[in-house]
Amino acid sequence: MDEQTKQRRAKLAALREAGQNPYFNGFKPEYHCSDVIAAHEDQSAEELEKVETSYTLAGRVMALRMFGKAAFVKLSDRTGDIQLFVQKNSLGDESFGLFKKYIEIGDIIGVEGKPTRTRTGELTILADSLQLLTKGIKPLPEKFHGLKDVELRYRRRYLDLFINPDVRKVFKLRTSVLKFLRAYLDDRGFWEVETPMMHPLAGGAAARPFVTHHNALDMELFMRVAPELYLKRLLVGGMERVYELNRCFRNEGISTQHNPEFTMLEFYQAYATYEDLMSLTEDLLGSLAEHLHGKSQLPFGEHTIDYSGPYPRKSVKQAVAEGLNIDPDMLDDRQKLLDLAHQYEAPCDDAWDAGKLLMALFEEEVEETLIQPTFIIDFPLSVSPLSRKKEGQEDLVDRFELYIAGREIANAFSELNDPDDQRARFSAQMEAKAQGDEEAMPYDEDYVLALEYGMPPAAGEGIGIDRLVMLMADAQSIREVILFPLLRPEA
Numbered sequence: 001m002d003e004q005t006k007q008r009r010a011k012l013a014a015l016r017e018a019g020q021n022p023y024f025n026g027f028k029p030e031y032h033c034s035d036v037i038a039a040h041e042d043q044s045a046e047e048l049e050k051v052e053t054s055y056t057l058a059g060r061v062m063a064l065r066m067f068g069k070a071a072f073v074k075l076s077d078r079t080g081d082i083q084l085f086v087q088k089n090s091l092g093d094e095s096f097g098l099f100k101k102y103i104e105i106g107d108i109i110g111v112e113g114k115p116t117r118t119r120t121g122e123l124t125i126l127a128d129s130l131q132l133l134t135k136g137i138k139p140l141p142e143k144f145h146g147l148k149d150v151e152l153r154y155r156r157r158y159l160d161l162f163i164n165p166d167v168r169k170v171f172k173l174r175t176s177v178l179k180f181l182r183a184y185l186d187d188r189g190f191w192e193v194e195t196p197m198m199h200p201l202a203g204g205a206a207a208r209p210f211v212t213h214h215n216a217l218d219m220e221l222f223m224r225v226a227p228e229l230y231l232k233r234l235l236v237g238g239m240e241r242v243y244e245l246n247r248c249f250r251n252e253g254i255s256t257q258h259n260p261e262f263t264m265l266e267f268y269q270a271y272a273t274y275e276d277l278m279s280l281t282e283d284l285l286g287s288l289a290e291h292l293h294g295k296s297q298l299p300f301g302e303h304t305i306d307y308s309g310p311y312p313r314k315s316v317k318q319a320v321a322e323g324l325n326i327d328p329d330m331l332d333d334r335q336k337l338l339d340l341a342h343q344y345e346a347p348c349d350d351a352w353d354a355g356k357l358l359m360a361l362f363e364e365e366v367e368e369t370l371i372q373p374t375f376i377i378d379f380p381l382s383v384s385p386l387s388r389k390k391e392g393q394e395d396l397v398d399r400f401e402l403y404i405a406g407r408e409i410a411n412a413f414s415e416l417n418d419p420d421d422q423r424a425r426f427s428a429q430m431e432a433k434a435q436g437d438e439e440a441m442p443y444d445e446d447y448v449l450a451l452e453y454g455m456p457p458a459a460g461e462g463i464g465i466d467r468l469v470m471l472m473a474d475a476q477s478i479r480e481v482i483l484f485p486l487l488r489p490e491a
Contacts, residue, residue, distance in 0.1 A: 004139040011102050012135050020098065022135035027110035029058035034079035036115055037123065045117040055125060057082070058110040058133060060162055061103060071100070075111065075125075076162060083124040084111055090128055099130055106136035154479050154487060167480075173292060174469045174481060180291050181245065181265055181465075184284055190241040190267055195230035197223060197247070203447070204228035206383075206439040207250040210260075223249035226462065228386065229447045231268050232415060236455045243267035245465070256477040257407055259485050263465035270456040274398045274414045277459045278375055281402060281410060282309035285373070292472055299474050300405050303371050311402070315378035316362055323366035331358060351435070355380025355395070370403035379413075385425045385441055387413035404471060412461035419451035 001009075015022045036055055040048060059077035070087040088096040090113075103109065110131040118124050140159065141152070153160040153167075160167050182192065200219070202209035204226030212221050227244050234242050248264045269276070289296045289307040296308035314322075321328040324344070330336050337357035341348045346364035348357055358380055370376075379399040381389065387397035399413035416422050426443040433440035469481040479485040 002139075005137060008104065008135070008137050008139065011104075012137065015102055015132075015135065018098075020102075020132070022132060024131060024133050027056075027058060027131055027133055029056050029077075029110060031055045031057055032079040033057060033059065033075065033077050033082040036082055036125065037080065040115045040123055043115075045121075048115050048117055051115055054112055054114050054128065056110065056112045057125065059108065061105050061107050061109060062163075064103070064105050066100065069096070072124075073103075073109075073127075075109070078168070080165070083118075083122055084113070084127050085116070085118065085124045086127045086130060090126060091130060095130060098132075102135075103130075103132060104136065104139075106138070106140050107132060108134035108136070151487065154485055155490070157483055170469075170473045170475060170481060171483065173473050176292060177288065177465070177469055177472060178245065180288055181284075184287065185241075185243050185267055188241070190243045190269075191239060193231070193234060193239070193242050193244055194246070195224075195227045195234075195244055199224050201442040201444050203441050203444045204230075204386075205248075205250075206385075206441065208252055208438055210249050210251045225250050226264070227266050228460065228462070229444060231266055232455060232458070232460065233447065233450045235268055235270055235415075235458050236450045236453055240270035240456065240458075241268070254486060256479070257467065259466065259478050259482055261486065262478075262482075265463045265465055266460065268415070268458055268460040270458045272459040273457075274377075274400055274412050274459050277412045277461050278311075278313070278400055281412070281461065281463075282311055282373075285309075288468075288472065298472070300471055301474070301476060303405060305404060305471065306372060309373070311373040311375055313375040313377055313400075316358060316376055316380070317378065319366050319370075319376055320358060320361050323369060324361070337361070353380075353382050355382035359383050367403060367408070368406035371405055373402060373404045375400045375402055382428075384413065385429055386416055386422075388416045389421070407467060408464070409467055409471070410461055410463045412459060415455070415458045415460055417451060417455040417457060419448050422451055423448050 012022050040051065057075060057077065059075045061073055062076045062081065063074035065072045070085065073084040073086055075082055075084050086096070086099060091099065110133050111125065111127050112129045113125045113127040116124050116126045140163065186192070198212065198221040200221060202222035202225055204224070205228065207225040209222040209225050212223065213219070214221055226248055227246070231242055231244060243265065245265045246263065247261055249261050251260060252258065254260065285307045286296050286309055289298055297304050297306050317328055317331050320331060324340065334354040334357065337354050338350060341357050341360050344361060344365055346360040348360040352360070377400045378390065378396045379387070381395050381397055384397040384399050387399045390396040390398050397413060401408050402410040426441065426448065429440045430443050466478050466481055469475070470478060473481060475481050
């Protein structure tokens with residue numbers, strides 16, 4: 001135990017011996033710091049002398065300066081900070097003595113008093129009464145004063161939140177994003193639903209799942225990689241517009257853009273196409289930017305992203321040809337695609353078909369260059385096992401992915417509702433899995449059965465919420481927008 005913690009524990013014991021409760025419950029703050037500032041920030045010292053309102057506030061002591069018979073305290077709550085002036089004449093000998101002896105930075109207190117201004121002109125609460133509500137045993141880490149240890153900030157997010165107001169703003173913005181998305185879809189007749197988090201089959205996306213076990217049923221289950229197949233079952237059931245805003249889990253790497261546990265919005269609309277969803281997505285993102293920031297052009301790192309739309313639309317083939325500065329016809333030949341993949345050191349398998357090789361080149365050489373919002377369309381059939389085939393070009397599908405700032409933000413397509421076609425594609429996925437593709441989808445016979453009862457023509461979309469919040473908050477790491485990101489255990 002460090003020396004400061006010993007001293008604080010000694011004060012804790014002394015408080016209890018003196019009959020004081022260091023963890024008092026029952027104090028009811030009627031106001032927040034922002035209420036005082038909003039009501040009185042423009043008033044002069046003379047005007048404040050006439051104010052009769054006495055404010056009850058509660059929060060954490062973030063700074064403390066003692067001056068014999070008086071002290072200045074910086075009080076912080078969820079809305080901001082305000083200065084307190086604590087003096088012996090106002091509190092009385094006993095209360096001021098307890099304050100001076102036991103209150104330290106990090107403690108949580110309740111206070112009541114009227115607003116005033118100091119000689120320097122700062123709006124201040126003149127404390128008439130003060131109550132210790134929670135005694136902090138651990139002192140604030142020195143490193144936090146400069147917020148230099150990024151990993152410590154993530155591991156002890158509770159400290160990061162009350163020390164760094166900008167961090168609180170990010171998570172307040174995240175809440176605003178979620179509220180907006182729900183309201184946007186609710187207003188368009190979508191129903192919010194909840195589907196299982198544990199699946200008997202890891203379907204709905206090409207990803208490695210987390211595996212768990214149900215003891216009572218003695219069966220293997222998978223934490224969901226996507227809610228897609230359950231949501232589309234709801235389309236079969238007549239719920240023509242549905243969405244789910246919840247967690248997904250993928251047993252994959254960790255990076256500035258990836259966390260194994262992440263938040264996804266998926267929504268499905270009957271009697272719509274992927275082109276309808278491109279229009280909806282443009283409107284949704286433009287409206288979100290305006291709602292949060294009052295403008296459609298927002299900074300992200302060194303770039304300014306324009307969300308106003310319309311967004312360019314490029315086929316995968318066109319985007320790769322432009323990115324590599326080659327003739328698009330070269331991309332029609334599998335062997336040339338394989339040669340290009342090796343030339344550009346794109347991760348691939350020599351046995352892959354032309355569609356997978358094309359996507360490997362796209363992900364390696366093109367994806368990170370798409371800074372302004374761009375719809376990539378006309379995906380290869382072989383990498384889209386749940387998408388509807390494109391009319392007249394059955395080696396392609398009606399699908400788009402939206403890229404912003406060099407990263408995928410959304411994935412959508414006109415849904416495959418032909419049960420025979422879906423059965424054949426599941427079979428192809430099983431063959432790929434047998435050949436070593438760990439991300440191939442399993443054969444979901446129950447889902448095919450649902451399609452046999454008839455799913456209306458529809459389109460569906462998934463939007464990565466964490467990445468969306470990163471864009472809206474100008475955050476360069478996904479860990480900045482997830483309250484408790486997954487980290488390696490401390491050594």
